[in-house]
Amino acid sequence: MKKLFVVLLMGAVLLGSAQGILFAEAAAFTEPVTITFWHARGSSVDAQWLEKSINEFNATNNLGITVEGVYQGYFSDVQAKTLAAIAAGDPPTLAEISCTAIPLLATQDLLVDMTPYVNRDGFDMNNIVEAVSDYIYYNGQIVTMPYTRGTAIMYYNKDMYAEVGLDRAPTTLEELNHYAKLIYENSNGAVQGIGYTIEANYYQHYLVQSLNGVGILDADGTGASCLEDGSLLRFLTDWYEWTEEGWCAIPALSSASSVVQEDFNNKSLAAFVSSSNRATTILNNAKANGIDLGMSYTVGYGGYSAPIGGGSLGIINRDNSDLEIAAAWEFIKFLMTDAQVAGNHVASGVLPVTYSSIETDIIQDCWAENEGYRISYEQLDFASEIAFSPHVSEWSSIVKSAMSQLIQGRNITPEEVVESLKAEAAMVF
């Protein structure tokens, strides 16, 4: 009897504490609250869509919540400003954080655990597309929600590839390179076949990943076996060779991403790899320049290979009141509704992050009209993202500058790059 009592009591205590943990206090929106949301969505279509979202939320929520969006520049700017603001004691409530920055913030406990709210509101975590769910969890907590997640797309000039005999998208890197070379030779060097910009943890990550299965950082996030197994050396040697032969464009030293698009629109570049998040803008520009734009899977050695990146929403765990945090959650919930997720995808090209949104007419109609958007989603099947690790940010910037020295500086051999990276790796990991 006594035993039973103890068990019951323990059960009650457990339940009670669990309730405390699992069910957030229903925040009482008794007074109007304004929260700030720092984001990196400055481009035309992005900004317009976000403004529409915020306006709709502000107008329709009957909790007295006002969201004020503040564009803070690129992801790196949002990250730097957020960290500075946290240090200064005046952070935003909500921030759009890049994948590389999430581990940095999460490991320092700067992100609110959304689990209690998810449980309270019965938010269905299983509805989130699995491929983009990696950066949601940290230590069993829900620290972010996917928002402007993206993958890379191969954008190519259909006519130029058709001219050299490829009237579909390439399915392997080898195939792409073969035709890229033909285009270059047929045009006597006036048109280059393909161009990449340097984003080590993104574009180069998936190319290396197609060789070694993990990319530039190991799955556990604490090493870089690509340095040892020859995969990085092979890729770097190849890339250097491609650029040396001329058919693969060397990235410009500044605004490289913009320059490849200018060259593409100017018809001096036949294909380039860029983010799916810019699909709408790239499509519009190509159309305006009379280019029949093809959008397809990105390819790696021996087949399709693709990266995942982009931004997620995190609530800042410092100097924000419970009311502000609760308000931020309401806004996140709103952004995760089917209409918002679908609209976001169609407006800009960012990935649809919930399964239910894909069933909407918005997305189905869009995909029917332009398969590029569908491809970006379907590509997730063989896309991979760089491992969740506090070293991501540092390591990828080291690899990036080493690649820059090889491809743009051209004053070092691929072997030397790998050797110097080995030395760096010893320091980082």
Next chain:
Amino acid sequence: MYSKHTGLDLRRGVTSGISFAFKLFMLVLFLFPFYWLIITSFKTYGESIVFPPTLIPRNFTLAAFEQVFSRLNLWNYLKNSIIVTLSVIIIQTLVGVPAAYALARYSFRGKGVMLALVMAAFMVPTQITFITVYIMMSKLRWLNTLLPQIVPFGASAYGIFLLRQAFMQVPADIIEAARLDNASELKIITRIMLPAARSSLMTVSLFSFVGSWNSYFWPLVMSNSEKVRPLTLAIERLKDQDAGINWPVIMAGNMIMVLPVLVIFLLLSNKIISAVGYRGIK
């Protein structure tokens, strides 16, 4: 004799020819970027990236301007830029003129130290101070106001120094004459010193205007809300290199940005050029 003359004329002709060519070169050097700015803003995106570039837009379009207006709540930013710039100029004048007058005309204990402080402030770049200032502004809860963009610039070391130099050039006799004419110190400043230092004051104001109007880094750091951001940050928003930089839109934004500066410079160019020095009437 005759031949010597022609030789001289020829040399003079060559000299003035070279001088003219040099001036023309400098003119092109300085005006071409403006020309480039203007024509690009009227081009289509497609034309803005063709190589070789076109020097006259083939399809003259206002689309870039339309995009600027549709993408940005321009009036909000313009209003902020104007408020900040005018406030900075006015406060700088209200603070700088008496400070410069005191440093130029009075002798008092600690004057040397104060002048040295002003000069030291002149030399410290904002990049060194901005973090501490940011924390200060944050603690004051000012980051959602225009104050962080105004208050730290309420005194300009450069302005005080320049005005002091100008005030020092006013002969002491003239100030003494005014004192004998029973003029108050305020009247001496407003009726005697300021008119004498008009060129310097204008130079200082113009520099403040340009500095404040074009300021990008400071307001970027010191604002956490679109409501308080100036035009420079809005123009920056037009640039997104991942989506391909839309040069006509950027240039249209810059046109809007630079137009007030150009207009003011053109209106005041004579006075700016004459801002050389001042001599008492003998």
Next chain:
Amino acid sequence: MAKIEFQNIHKSFGTTKVIENLNLTLEDGKFNVLVGPSGCGKTTLLRIIAGIGPATSGRILLDGVDISNVPPGQRGVAMVFQSYAIYPMMTVRQNIEFGLKNNRVPKAERERRISEVSQIVGLEPYLGRKPSQLSGGQRQRVALARAMVKEPTVFLMDEPLSNLDAKLRAAMRSELVQLHKQLQTTFVYVTHDQVEAMAMGDCIILMDQGRIMQQSDPETMYRDPDNIFTAQFIGTPPTNILGLESESFKLGFRPEAISLSVNPAPDKAFTHRVSILTREMLGAETLYKLRLRNGQEVMARLTDSSLMVGDELYLQVDEENLYFFDSEGNRVRKTLSQQYGAMLERVTRSHES
């Protein structure tokens, strides 16, 4: 209309003492001229009166009232600066009106006074002009008008004519004297030019190194100098001073008091053989530099221009034109020929041979 008294005035600039314990009274209604070499302290005194360079210690009285602590603008004095100190950005009218406005003189009164003074100084056609459009003489008149219009009790002028050319300066001199007659106020005029001082002043205050060497009317200043400094500063060329080897006294006589003759005249108090070293023909008069037997040189200023370089002659001076000074340079006036007859004999004899 005011009497100005300096009482125990000290003035130093930093550690440099410029004036030490100076006492001076400037009489009401006089054209006072402060004259002396540069650095003598004359401008310093003027600035003490104006209040723009207050004394370090001591008092300054205006009609018996201590004004040491009264601001410059409220002393009832007006000043004309050497540089004129015209406000360059104001028109002539505004320049003249500025002081009146500051003193809250009613508009009608201002208009009346401006038209009056501009008429006196002849500036009427130029009232709308800026100073930069005026000639030097016109600017000088603006400075004058600006002082006059305030109807001051004391008129201070700091070398007001030094920036004018010689011809204009002479004309302005007499205009200023006339102006003084007309206004009947106290003038204090600073100059380094003894000719100007003599020509204009009722009362001349000659200063040197912060001290007053002599205060008197021009006539007395010239004829009856109190000391070697005065004797030499007033008059051109300066009074000849001869050191007497055996005596502690010094002898002085003006170049124009000299007469030269081929033979010595017995009735002259001072006779000496000289030769002519140089000759400068000035027009009505001629300057001769003469060398005495003992090597000392003197200047003579004569109407006779017939003498030539190298002529050997006798220099003679009447007794009443001889000044004696003690070793300090102060004049010894007492009994002249009676008391110093013997000495005079010796002097005269010793230089004859």
